[in-house]
Amino acid sequence: MAALPDLGWSGRTVWISGASRGIGLATARLLAELGARVVGLDLHVSTELSSCAARACELDIASSPAVSALAEELCAAELAPDALVNNAGIARDAVSWKLDDESWQRVLDVNLSGAFYLTRAAIPQLRARGGGAIVNVASINGERGKFGQASYSASKAGLIGLTKTLARELGRFGIRVNAVAPGLVETELAADLPAEVRTRALEESLLGKIAAPDDIARAIAFLGSAWAGHITGHVLRVDGGQYL
Secondary structure (H helix, E strand, O other): OOOOOOOOOOOOEEEEEOOOOHHHHHHHHHHHHOOOEEEEEEOOOOHHHHHHOOEEEEOOOOOHHHHHHHHHHHHHOOOOOOEEEEOOOOOOOEOHHHOOHHHHHHHHHHHHHHHHHHHHHHHHHHHHOOOEEEEEEOOOHHHHOOOOEHHHHHHHHHHHHHHHHHHHHHHHHOEEEEEEEEOOEOOHHHHOOOHHHHHHHHHHOOOOOOEOHHHHHHHHHHHOOHHHOOOOOOEEEEOOOOOO
């Protein structure tokens, strides 16, 4: 296996939400390999996450009090963040006239409010440390919309808006804020999609394939690293050209 590049992650503490599987787990593994102290957060902690993280914590990211309490606990344990990856996300797909209130609200609570709560809790620590990096996992469907994904697309569009606003607010403190916007990725979330959705994604991909979680993890590792030190407020599509 080729040696990993030195992106300056060694010794840095990173909080990653939705870290038990998919993109979050791939990111946790990669950043741990790059020398970071990974704090993995998820509603249910997987064995795979526990094996690569310095600390793995159960957290309902949609609960503001729970986020605040855990952030205080981590900081007291000398695990204040140098970087944050807001990856936690769910989807409850239905055409808008069949989308119930609970499904709409839960997707927004996890995908958008959860990212805000965790970011808000991390900002004082990042400021105290003289700067840092935040990477949000958005989606190309937050830019273009998607049939049957009103709640998911709205949440990811909101996350893109939050990314750009935070970049404006936090740049003066040396805190960079960016987002990745994947297309379809081979995750458990995608495994439940109808076959025609996968077929359409393959047709849209200019590279003729669907992304692996590692493809997104590498983009996150770059945006959160010193190599991206003059990049902020950017949305990096990692979609094989699907958006085009």
